[in-house]
Amino acid sequence: MQILIDYTWDHHFGLDIGPYKPDFRSCSIPEDNLIIINTNWKNKEEVPFSFAHELGHFMNGDDGIRYYDSATINNKCERGANEFAVKFILNFCKRYGLTFSNPITFCEQFGVPTTLEDLVASYLN
Template sequence: MELNNTVYINTNYINEEEVPFQFAHEISHALNGDKGSNNFSANSVYSKEEYKANKRATKILLEYCDLNGLTFYNSTEFMDAFGIPSKAGYVIDNVFEEKIGI
């Protein structure tokens, strides 16, 4: 069976500032080969998939920043610039720590 890695983004989402991160997050699910289940339960597989998608999305956005000469000195500035919800903050902090080698 062939997988269809189609990503749908609602650009009319009520929190428009979150759209860039949502887009990177959904692309990350496709790139990670996630099954695309809409099961929003708190099971461990779902949590791992969400963590990995958030992590990859952060790396995608950081690469975008590098390519466009944008510099962020801390994760809070980065989160504000891309409308990243605070619930994903721990992932962003982890990626920033990896990037600067803490």
């Protein structure tokens, strides 16, 4: 998580990170330059991915309030944020010499929703 926090601060984005109610979805609010991360999300293993996903909204220039939801893969903005998050995690893996050939294993290891298995597979190949 620290690499995500550092990346957020390096890009001068505001960050509110903490334990909210388990059903409170992490979100990005570009108009307020703020990313809110719920460390108590009901699917705790997804917290780092959701953080990278919310960063993706900022890096992709998305506007409006965007709430993390592991089921939103068809919306263009959400897909772009998912792509950013997967690439961010893959860059982390490359930096530390971690390799994966199986997208399911990658998803399980990094809390990536398995609904994104095809997306992960496209970047692993």
